[in-house]
Amino acid sequence: MPTVTFLPGYRKATVHQGDSLLEAAIAAGLHMNVVCGGQGKCGKCIVFLKSGTASFDLEKYRRFFADEEIARGACLACQTFVVNDLRVEVPEQSLVQQQKILVEFPGTEIPPDPAVRKYVLRLSPPSLDDTTPDVNRLLEGIERQGGPRPNRIYVPLDVLQYLPRALRQGNWNMTATVALVPGGYRLLHVDEGDSSNRLYGAAVDLGTTTIVVYIWSLADGRIAATASNYNRQISCGEDILSRVTFARKGGLARLQQLAAESINDALCAAADAAGIDLEDIFEVMIAGNTVMTHLLLGIDPAYMIAEPYTPAVRRMLSTAAGRIGIATHRNAGVYTFPAVSNFIGGDIIADILASGMAEREEVSLLVDIGTNFEAVLGNSDWMLSCAGAAGPALEGGEVLFGMRANPGAIERVRINGDTLTPTFTTINGAGPQGICGSGLIDLLAELIRACVIDRNGNINMEIENPRVRRGRYCPEFVVAWKEETAVAKDIVITENDIKNLIMSKAAILGACMTLLDAAGLDHGEIATVYFSGAFGNYINKENAITIGLIPEVGLDQVKNIGNGAITGANIALINRQSRKLLDALAQRITYIELNAEPSFMDRYTSSCFLPHTDLTLFPKVQQTLEACRMRRG
Incomplete structure (x- = not known):
């Protein structure tokens, strides 16, 4: 089997003859910059052959290379196939680099009402006159401190196993950590002495490319630390489709492990920065798209990409951190946002929560743009959603x-x-x-x-x-x-x-217009347009309207909510009342399949102009363009 050596780091991988250099790079632990998913369209995975033999169609991809690059052996890693042993130079720009990750929290006021509480207890020790079992004594002490009734608290076996010794070593002065969970309460941990100030939770944006983590003090409602990093699953595929394919080929366990490791990397970085013990994190709230949530929980996502495109689950799920390898307290509850469909996932529910659009009577439009886009139109009474490929x-x-x-x-x-x-x-x-x-x-x-x-x-x-x-x-x-x-x-x-840019923006505008059609509304009835995500946060509002990325509204009506996924996760972590609403919110959002919607193609075609075929829909842009033409003569 041929060996491929990647320079300048001398990373090596042994592969099969006919494997692509991209596959070899992944095997060598290199994260190539493959925006198009390895289809040879983006030209970002340029490498230089230094020795050995490989097969590729240079003429087909010549548009990506200067003549001097061709002379140096330039080719695309995703379209170059190994024949025998190779030495390959990888330029820095062909590797995934540190991206500008949107971490900033917009400062939204979140009324603190966490689902995890600590109760400081001073218990009476047992005696011949009082032989109450240890666990009953503990639970009754929690109730006396204003906690739930004993019969509503579930005590896991692992807590029972160390409880007797812990109570006595602590001289019956203890701190009990109790979480509100579906169906009741759960005793997560018992500490000796007073540890009431060591109570933390984590909110996570589980993105396809990046991970963002916030650690909060649940004791006083302050942000303790933040961190971000790349999702390690990139090594198994740049996009969702390629990762589902990897899972179908026996890689589900590997993808689950990489998702957990990626979250743990960010958790460790944030905890180190704040001087926090990961064992003091007792709750984790995760917002991710439908596929990413399935992969994190080790649920097979294969049937989501084949007719009739069915996910295994859409509702909010919870599990113990230790069961999926999250490096917090092993009994910490890990919660994932619910989804609406395969393509409207928990990250969009988090966006909606962050924007507050579901609480207002006025009609709002939410747009989240990445390799794919999601759009939601509605108010406190109704919501319509759709998703599509914005193209890379x-x-x-x-x-x-x-x-x-x-x-x-x-x-x-x-x-x-x-x-x-x-x-x-x-x-x-x-x-x-x-x-x-x-x-x-x-x-x-x-x-x-x-x-x-x-x-x-x-x-x-x-x-x-x-x-x-x-x-x-x-x-x-x-x-x-x-x-x-x-x-x-x-x-x-x-x-x-x-x-290509016009076709991408046309898909987004066409989808927004289709939602308006389905609701029987005109774009003038939109009170607010929300941009979510890193792309939307850094976009120039006026320019977005000028090219027809979104319907024309007043600039003061366009709001960037930043990373709505992490904001929504923060809200659900800190305020348990908000969390209770999530499943109901997801259930009342109607999903419109654009491919099955007759009006979408007409709307898309009409949007394949700058800004649109019908300039009367963009009167302010029309005035600007006419003024520019007059100035140019």
Whole structure:
């Protein structure tokens, strides 16, 4: 079997002949940047063959490489197949890098009412006159301190096993940790002495790519620490579909382990920062999409991607941390948000909770954009939802110089309407390497305002400016000259890139319009549009409306709620009354399957323009575009 050696770190993997270099990299523990899921569309997994033989179709992927790169042995890892022993150089930008992960909590006021409480007890020791069993004595002491009645508290066997010794070693001065659980209460732990100040809970955003953790003091309702990291499941597949496929091939246990390890990495980092013992974390609230929740709990997700697309469960689930390998107190309750469908998962329920839209009479629209998008329309009486593939373009895939929100990504762009000179900012101020989603939205809006592109996305080749030129395959606009970049190449946006971006934004706008149709509403009846997630948080509102990503509303009506998944998880962790509402909330959301909705394709097709075929739906944008055209003459 051939051996592939990856430079410069000399990582090695022994693989079968015919395996791709991407598969070899995963086997070697390298996380390649494969935004398109290994389909050869994004061109982000560039590697250089240094020795050995591999098979690949260079002409098919030549558009990704400069001539000098081809001369150095450039190829795509996902489309290059091992023939014999190989040595392969992997550039830093071809690996998953530290992404700009949205961790900030918006400061939402959460009335503290946790489901876990501690009771400090001073018990009378047994005597010949009082032979009450130890556990009864303890439970009666809890009731005297204002806790639940003894017959409502379940005592696990492992607590009973150490209880007698603990009571006596503590001289009958104890702290009992009790949690409200479905159906009653559960005694989680007994400490010697007073440990009432050591009571913590964790809220987790279990994302496909990233994990975000908040540790809260349940004793006083303050944030103790936060942390974030990548989801280790990336090594088994970049996207949901590839992970379900991995699970179907016998990898479910591995995916479950990686999900738990990823959460534990973030828990440990946060706990270390705050000086907290993980054993003092007694509750964990997790928001994730439907597939990620199934994988964490070790539930087979295979039937969610085949007709009739059925998940194993949609309601909120709870289990003990020790049963799924979460590194908190072994009896800590781990709760997962309920789901609406395969594609509207617990992360969207958390978004809704964070936005508060389910509590108001006014109609709101919630949009969460990633590789896929989810949209929810409704109020306190009703809600409609849908989901679809935004395409990877808005996350940097299928765009020649698109990239994730890593250091060096262009995230803000302005273009001088007279000189066509762009000014931009990059993440961490690093030298530009590409353009992330928020930068692409800016760029599209600025290009149409400057009349560089028309409403179909065609570049105006009659403009006499060195930034407007014909590239190898199609017209392109130069965003940054190679002397300015960290990749020694001109960073451009091509006409093909623009068309891909238009199709992605059209899917989102078409879905929003379809929900309005189903509700019998006009976009003017939307009181608030909420953007959730990292993409939505950093997006320029005006530019999003200019290109027709969302229906036109007033800028003051567009609100970014940041990482709604972690905000919702925080609320459900801190306030048990909010948690009680989650299953009922999920059950009253109607899911609309866009592929089966006749109006969606018409709405999508009409949205494949900037901003839309019917400019009367975007009157303010129409005025802006007319003013720009007049200025350009």
